[in-house]
Amino acid sequence: MSNPIRVTVFNEFHHENHYEPARRIYPDGIHAVIAASLKEHSYEVQTATQDQPEHGLTEDVLNGTDVLVWWSHILVDEFSDEVVERIHRRILDGMGLIVLHSGTQSKLFKKLMGTSCAIKWREADEKERIWVLAPNHPIVAGVPEYFELPEEEMYGEFFDVPPPEELVLMSWFQGGEVFRSGITYTRGKGKIFVFRPGHESLPTYYNPHVQRIIANSVGWAAPVAGTPAPAFGNAQPLEPLPQKQA
Numbered sequence: 001m002s003n004p005i006r007v008t009v010f011n012e013f014h015h016e017n018h019y020e021p022a023r024r025i026y027p028d029g030i031h032a033v034i035a036a037s038l039k040e041h042s043y044e045v046q047t048a049t050q051d052q053p054e055h056g057l058t059e060d061v062l063n064g065t066d067v068l069v070w071w072s073h074i075l076v077d078e079f080s081d082e083v084v085e086r087i088h089r090r091i092l093d094g095m096g097l098i099v100l101h102s103g104t105q106s107k108l109f110k111k112l113m114g115t116s117c118a119i120k121w122r123e124a125d126e127k128e129r130i131w132v133l134a135p136n137h138p139i140v141a142g143v144p145e146y147f148e149l150p151e152e153e154m155y156g157e158f159f160d161v162p163p164p165e166e167l168v169l170m171s172w173f174q175g176g177e178v179f180r181s182g183i184t185y186t187r188g189k190g191k192i193f194v195f196r197p198g199h200e201s202l203p204t205y206y207n208p209h210v211q212r213i214i215a216n217s218v219g220w221a222a223p224v225a226g227t228p229a230p231a232f233g234n235a236q237p238l239e240p241l242p243q244k245q246a
């Protein structure tokens with residue numbers, strides 16, 4: 001049997017400690033609910049939170065991480081630039097990244113995209129209907145053609161990101177907006193999946209379709225064993241080249 005994929009779930013873990021509606025739904029933090037679900041899918045899971053030294057994302061932790069799952073929101077400006085650089089390097093070197101909900105407003109994601117990543121938003125606990133746009137994609141294995149979250153925060157287009165490489169999921173909201181809610185990128189050797197749902201005071205991360213999509217995306221984003229390491233820099237010819245005339 002091959003080694004299990006090693007996942008680190010990072011969560012700011014601020015709202016659940018300071019805001020009663022979030023604490024009620026996620027008493028041990030959003031990361032605890034996501035980690036429990038990923039363990040059920042046979043991944044090796046650890047968690048990290050912002051208040052830990054180096055935000056729990058030390059060189060050792062990242063070197064032992066195949067896929068980083070990311071939730072952040074209100075403390076993004078207090079996140080260490082040095083740790084952002086460290087995570088960025090690991091992604092270019094092949095670590096997968098799953099960016100959840102407001103994680104799209106983090107320094108890390110903006111650096112990866114090179115754009116503002118700005119969105120439209122509204123907290124009105126309205127219905128979100130999520131449609132599968134890529135029915136043969138591994139991230140939506142076991143997911144129906146569409147599913148609904150009875151109450152979510154609205155994120156609306158335009159979402160200021162570069163054109164995604166793959167458009168996997170699209171959301172419609174009761175108020176009329178739409179949003180590209182499941183999109184993929186590659187940066188260096190790293191694969192990135194952006195998954196929109198997951199407001200801190202709504203029970204979205206208990207939804208079985210949401211849990212399955214996150215679990216599938218971890219499997220998709222994990223580095224593929226045995227793939228060649230690219231060689232950079234000056235290179236000798238593989239075939240003899242004609243000699244230049246003097």
Ligand code: ZN
Pocket residue numbers: 101102153198199200
């Ligand atoms: Zn939110």
